[in-house]
Every structure is written in C-alpha cells, then in structure tokens.
Amino acid sequence: MKNDPNCKFDVAKIRSDFPILSQKMNAKPLIYLDSAASTMKPRQVVESISDLYYGYYANIHRGVYLFSQISTEKYENARSVVKKYINAKYDEEIIFTRGATESINLIAHSYGRPNLKEGDEIIVTEMEHHANIVPWQQLCKETGAKLRYIPFDDKGELILEEYDKMVSNKTKIVSIVHISNSLGTINPVKYIFNKAKEVGAVTLLDASQSIQHVKVDVQELNCDFLAFSGHKIYGPTGIGILYGKLHLLEDMPPYQTGGDMIKSVSFERTLFADIPGRFEAGTQNIEGAIGLGAAIEYVSSIGLDEIAQYEHSLLEYANQKIREIPQVTIIGNAKQKASLISFLLEDIHPHDVGTIMDKLGIAVRTGQHCTEPTMKHFGITATTRASFAFYNTIDDINVFIEGIKQVIETFE
C-alpha cells in the first residue's frame, strides 16, 4: 500500500473495482484526474445494471407479475438508500430526476413560479455552476423577481458580510453551491442557511460536488431542497436526485405531466398523484435509480470519513508538489477546500495544457467549467483543473506533476 500516505486506505483494492482505471489512453496508463466532471463507475454499479436486464427487468409500478414487482422494489429501495444517505425524514422526500440540472429546473418551475413575485429576491453566489444561475435568471424574467449574487474574494471565499447585508425579508430563495466545481471552495452552508431561515427564505443546496466527498445531512444543514447528479457519485448518467421537505413538495404542482403521475384522467380534467409520483412522470430511469443506489451503497461501504480523509491527503500532497513549480498560479485558495486544483501556467493556454497532458495519458479538464462568472472574477477565460477521487494515488499525482513540467518544457 505504498500509494497510501496514511497506510490505512486500501486504494489498490478500490482500484480493482474500477476496470477502466487499468486502461491506457494514447498508449499511456490512464491517469484520470477529471472526477469533478464525472466519476468512473465501479463494477458493482455496472453489474447492478446487467443484473437488472439479465435477471428480473420489467416496467415498474403497475405490473401485477413478479418481475415488475421486483423491479419496483429495487427502484423504491434505491429511494430509501438515498434517503438514508442524506438523512432525509421520509422516502417521499426523494424525487428521481435526470440530474442536478433538472432538479434545479424543477424547483424553479414548481416552487419558484407559484411562489415568487415582483420585488422578491433570490440569492446565489458568484461561484455557481451555470445550472444554478440560468434557471433562476429565467424565473426572474417570468416573475419579476431579482437575482442577487454573494461575491467572493480573491482566495475564492464568500464575503459573508456582503451576504449579511443582502439578506432581507425580500429574500425568498437562497440557493448555493456546497463545493465549487471550479475553485474547490467548501462554502459555510450552515451559516448561510441559518441566516436565510431567519428571514423565512427557502434554501436549496447544490450538492453536486459535495455528495461524493463529505457527509451531507439535510436536516442538520437546514436544507429545504437539495440537488445532485448520479454520475458524479460513481453512479450512472441520466439520473439525479431532488430532495425536498415533505410539506414543500406536497404543495407543489407537477413539473412534467403524463403517465404514472396521475390519479385519474378524463377529457375534462386530471387529478395528480401524491408525491413522489407526482414529480416522476412517464416511465422512469429504472436502471439509473438502481445503479445510483448501488453507487451510494458502494461509497457507504468504504465510508465517507475514510474517503474525506484520504482525498484530503491527496490534495495536500498535490498542493505541496505543484507549489514547487514557479510557473503555476493556483485559482482558488480557500481555507476549506475540496480535492481539486484549478490552475494557470503563465501564458500557456489551458487547452494546450490539456492536449499535451492527454498525450501523456493524463485526463484533466480545461475551460471555464460551466462557471463563466467565476472565471470573469479572475479576469480569465479558462483554467486547467485536476480533481482527485478516492481511486487516485500518490503516483497519479507524481505523473501529473511531471506532466506539468513537460508542458512548460514544450513551450520554452
């Protein structure tokens, strides 16, 4: 276990669950440092899908026969797994969506549209992913509400005094990113949501970058709503979660309409179903839900504390090594930071960095990371981002650091 700085975490065993990590890319062993964009999938998740399709698949919810009942049970069991993982109170508070983006759109539509009016305010941060900006801009256009942004400083930390001044009884929704996908900043959610609750605002946490790294307890954090995507927590694409407090969801009109979300349909009118069915129109992503359940069980079996600790040790090592390279400027230096590093290499464009890294087998993300306003804050258009997950090793980081040096050499 030479890869493990703590000599506790069995990363070799974990890597054996991820066959793709033994692949080559451009004839070099794959060094995958793009888990913030999407994580790889363990065997357990892929097999949960083939088990479904080879073993007991059927459409869910209305079949009287056994396979339909088993499929329904497994689908609903995935809901319970998510509920437990985020410590929600009721299964009905967990809605399966297509991903974080859809979850936020659903809230903007079904909570925002009926409840907001001219003069109301929505607060987000300047470091949001586009998914937590554009739906609110659209909602503001429709309702006349105003969108406000909590600024951050040059380290990438939110300026809470500005938030304190901003929040008022006009504030109706406070929707913030838990961990920034381009800066790595871990935001002080509890402080922000407690303030929001003082003025009676509804709170939404974009947990897309936190759910796979740290414990997210919706009750402790005072979340009214929470959104994340399955594909970032080692689960399949095409599935995501919207958590909502029971009394809020119960009062919300449906988002999409169609089969499986109605009590009765006649030519004249339609009676909608109770939650969660009301928000799950049409045939659901059965394999997605089951795969997500398997992914969360996988993560839980390793243990979030162990994961957080190991990933933090990777970050520390990478930080130390990368700071030894004088041409590197790190973008995002918050004290509380998740295991990713966004950086610049003097005037070498990130896309050139990415392309050269690619040829070396190293997958890093380059660009604005769907956070254009965050980039603008720093007066830049792109960074190179390396993000670390629990299947990465100290060796991965060594190769990555060598890669940076080769990029610099190429451009000398």
Add this chain to the structure above:
Amino acid sequence: MKNDPNCKFDVAKIRSDFPILSQKMNAKPLIYLDSAASTMKPRQVVESISDLYYGYYANIHRGVYLFSQISTEKYENARSVVKKYINAKYDEEIIFTRGATESINLIAHSYGRPNLKEGDEIIVTEMEHHANIVPWQQLCKETGAKLRYIPFDDKGELILEEYDKMVSNKTKIVSIVHISNSLGTINPVKYIFNKAKEVGAVTLLDASQSIQHVKVDVQELNCDFLAFSGHKIYGPTGIGILYGKLHLLEDMPPYQTGGDMIKSVSFERTLFADIPGRFEAGTQNIEGAIGLGAAIEYVSSIGLDEIAQYEHSLLEYANQKIREIPQVTIIGNAKQKASLISFLLEDIHPHDVGTIMDKLGIAVRTGQHCTEPTMKHFGITATTRASFAFYNTIDDINVFIEGIKQVIETFE
C-alpha cells in the same frame, strides 16, 4: 425452427441474445408478453453500456482528452443512428430526452406556449396515452386553447369523418398516437397529417408503440415532431427521442436551462446554444444514448420488414387461438392492428387474470394502460393485455392460451 410459422425468422438465435428470456418466474419458464409496457434488452445493448464504463467513459462535449472525445463521438454517433432510422434530414433534428413523456412535454412547453393563444385548437384522439393528453390539457389551461378529441368506433378505429369536420384553420397542433398501446390500432397517420398540413397545423406523432414494429419515416409521414422512448425499442430506460423539423426547433426557446446549452452566461444575461445543444441541458444520459444507438442497430440488423412480418404471424396465431375461447371478448378489433391483444374474460377482473397468469410464469399487463379515456369509451376500467415482440414464439402463445383456460377454470 419449429417456433417460426414462416420458417424464415430465426427466433431461437434472437432469443439467445436476451438472457432474461431463459429466466424463470415463480418457478415457471418466463413467458414475457408485456413488451408494449417495456421491452427486454439484448446483450448487445447491455454490453454497449459495460463497454462504455469499463473501456472509455468520460463526460462529453468539453473534454480535450481522448476518452472524452471517444465518449462524445459515440454519443453523437447514436444521434446519427436515430436520424437514419427515422429518415430525418439532419442530425440536429434529433434531441435526446428522458423518454416520450418528456419529449411531448418539451414540445408543449417550447413550441406550444409561445405559439398558441385563446381560440386555437389542438387535436388528439380519444385513444391517446395520458402522456399525449395531460401536457396538452396543461397547455390549454395556460393559453386558453382548446383540446379536441377524434372519436373512435367500437372496433377501435378512428372516425375520420369526425376529424374532417373538426379540423379547421383554428387547428394549430395535431398530435396523435401512431399505434394505440391499449387497442393495438394502427392509425392512418398519413391521411390525418395531410389534412392537418392543409390548414397549416403542426403535426406530432407519438411513435412509442410503432417505432419498434414498423418503418417510421418522418419525411414520408409529414411529421413535424415525433416522440418515442428508448425502453420500448429494446434500449435502456431513461432515454428517449424528440425529433423536430430544423426550422421549428431553431425558433424554439430552451426547455430546461443549465450547463452545456449556453453560449455564454453573465450575471445579466445568457446566450443560448444552437440546436440540438439548446435542448440538452446539463450532463446528458450518455449511457442511455449509446445504449439506444446499440438497440436501434440491433433492430436494424434483424430488419423491420422481417420483424413486422413475424410479429404479424404471431398476432394471427394468437387471434385465432384466443377466439376459440368463448369467454373472451377482445377490446380493439381494428383492421390494421399491431401485435397486441387487449381482452376481457367475462366478469373475471383483469387483476385476478394477471395474478393467476403470474403464478404460471406469464407476464401480462392488466389495468387501464394509462389510457383511462379509452377504457371509458368501452365502459370498462381495465383489460388484460398480451403484447408480442419478435422474441416471442408460438409456444409462448400456446402457454398463454392454456393460462387463460386455467383462469377460467379457477373461477368456475
């Protein structure tokens, strides 16, 4: 090939691609007669997913590294496969959605809301699936437009004279189901859409039950829009298609908003991307698209003509056998009919039929099949439905017929 009435179609070979068909259900060999609810998945589809996750997975569209490029290529290749399959003109006319339900919701939102006003009319049929009723009811509520229903006769055939009287220059959208999921009726789409075009209405085809059985050519059928779900054409759940004519899609505002569907985002405003990206917000269902592509390639490799012919022979055999049972009343006796049979067994409730069949290993669907208005037409609340796909055999039908007899015996 004793199972094949035409001695041409190699059903044994096909069945070997579907491992689930060798499973037992309630200790009896599975007889799966619920393909109209959802089809089973061939090995080729499941393997396209494990190949992705074990071989080359990465998030698509914005990665400079090889795996991201391969994933993007495979995703976009699936779009081309769909385009070719339905004979669309351009790749950009193919939008990946979550399923038929979402496709219709998207059209109601992004085409319907901006284009319809009070006094306008939308025409559907009395035999629609709820997915092609409820979104229009909602749209009518918002816009003041009126929803009209083409009636059908007791055989389950549309009364075209009524449609002829109904269609007028008030008609803005004509949205009809190609093949009814509860009656099996194949509707005269061409006639209906030609009439619609005469008054300048926009046409939408719900191809959920036809895309897997017959050739659907969007240009020949005069479709402006078309919707179907992947899980009914041997593909994964959580993926579906919206086809739209280029000039229509180009003028439509986005549906969901977020990452990957924008050109630029600032605090003040957002520029949306061109199609198809504008309608694919957030991380897409990559495995779903790739799996759907594999499914369509599988279907094409067998050949739609061969499939249609074989399935028709199954229907004919089943029809002949079931009519020999005097207690059976078939619901839906259109001349043009797809390979499914909805029926009643005197006063034995369909759920009891389904439960007894289940114990015999036979999967049939019972209930209103998300077509409550269709059921009301016949003054019933439910039917038992057996639907046949190309992996079914004459033996399956024999067991099914025996099953019906046992149900009748039980209740004697």
Add this chain to the structure above:
Amino acid sequence: MSELNDLYQEIILDHNKNPRNWGKIDLPSNFAEGFNPLCGDKIELYVNYNGDKIQDIKFEGNGCAISKASASVMTTMVKGKTKDEITKIYNEFHQIITEGCNHDHYIDENLEVFCGVKEYPGRVKCAALAWHTLNDILKRIDNNG
C-alpha cells in the same frame, strides 16, 4: 393449480360471486368512497352508525376478486360491532395481509382466507381497500363525537 389455492380459495371466489351486503343504503348515516388508482379498484361504502355500533353496512364497487371478497367479508364481520371491536379486527387483518399468518396465534377463521395475500405485494392494496375506506368513516365519526 395448487399454487394458487392459497389466494384463490373457494371462499374468496364465493364472496366474489355472491358478495354479502351488496347494495346501497338509502340515507346512510355515513358514506365513503375508496379508490385505488394503481389498479382502478373502486368501492362505495354505506354505513348506519347508531352512536355506539354499526347497525347496517352495505357496499358496491368495481374491483378484483380479492378486493370484492375482502369488502364482503369485512361487512359480515363488522355489522353489529362497536368501534373498538372493529379496530381490533382491523388490526388483526392488517397484520395478516402485511406479515402473513403465524399459526401459533389464534386467527379469526373469517380472516384466514387472506393469509396468502402477503405473497402478492401487488394485491395487498386490493385487500386493504375496503378496510381503509371504513377507517375513513370511523375517523370522521371520531372527530364528530
């Protein structure tokens, strides 16, 4: 068909064919409708409650054999009973359909036919529909008195 005997027993088939207490009560003291959207089962339940006991009870509806038989059996069991007595029967019934029968315990012979329901998760709601509808009525009686 022996596997099916556990659910589709003579007695259930008999109650299905000849439901007891079938029909309406004119001017009932209480009325409720039950609906199971998943399978479309419907029941209309008519009750005459005299402030102490259910004096008369009738039902009509549309549903599968299990839901019809369950309603029929229920009406025969609750007629003439007080609310407390009914609650006790309901609790036993509920335990039977969700957990099955433990033959160490005494089981009311009228309810024995439902011992097999548990094996059919899709049918539990059918069996429970009539009882849930009666519960609605009893709750309203509670609130008014």
Add this chain to the structure above:
Amino acid sequence: MSELNDLYQEIILDHNKNPRNWGKIDLPSNFAEGFNPLCGDKIELYVNYNGDKIQDIKFEGNGCAISKASASVMTTMVKGKTKDEITKIYNEFHQIITEGCNHDHYIDENLEVFCGVKEYPGRVKCAALAWHTLNDILKRIDNNG
C-alpha cells in the same frame, strides 16, 4: 515528447509567441468576431479590402496556441490575395485539418504545420476559428458586391 511534435512544432510555438499581424486596424473596411463557445477561444479580425484584394489584415484575440498560430499563419497567407486565391488556400487548409495530409499531393509549406491537427478532434475547431471568421467577412463582401 516526440509524440507531441506533430502538433506543438517550433513554428506553431513561434507564431503563438510572436503572432504576425497582431493588433487592430483603425477604420477597417471589414470587421468580424469569432467565438468558439466550447473552449472559449475568441478572435477579432480587421480587414481592409479594396474591392479586389485584401490589402491589410490584423487580428487580436484570446485562445490556445493552435488557434493563435492558425490566425497568425492565415494573415500572412491571405494578405495581398484576391477572394478566389483565398478560397483556394482555405479549401486546402480545410482538407488538411479534417482529413490530414496526403504527401502525394503538393501541400503549401505554410500549412504543413497543421497536418497533425486532425489527430486532435477537440482542436480542429481551434484551428478553424480564424478561417471561419474570415469566411464570414468574405461572404458579406460577396453579398454587398
């Protein structure tokens, strides 16, 4: 790093560091902006067209080495050329970046550095940005004349 030499050659790196015709033209006869939303590359292209030839051309922008070098090389190649001559060069360039170099055919030596771009599907758009922006200008010249 020999694998990378095909793309990141001296000449590209040189054009990236010292782009030719960098800057603005005051009062240009034609101007266009190009933008590649996928990677954020931007270019501003200034042209003086005298009704026959491109007399002067300059650019500014923000982008990767490939897009910058491509713009720089392009300006040196099209200056003083007629529209027809430019179209010919563009066609050759387009073929090179999408299909690669076939060394049986004569390849303009200025364009040879782009032979490797085809191997980097993510970078084809970077290489093409300047050319697409120039095409926008040429189309407008067409429509006005």
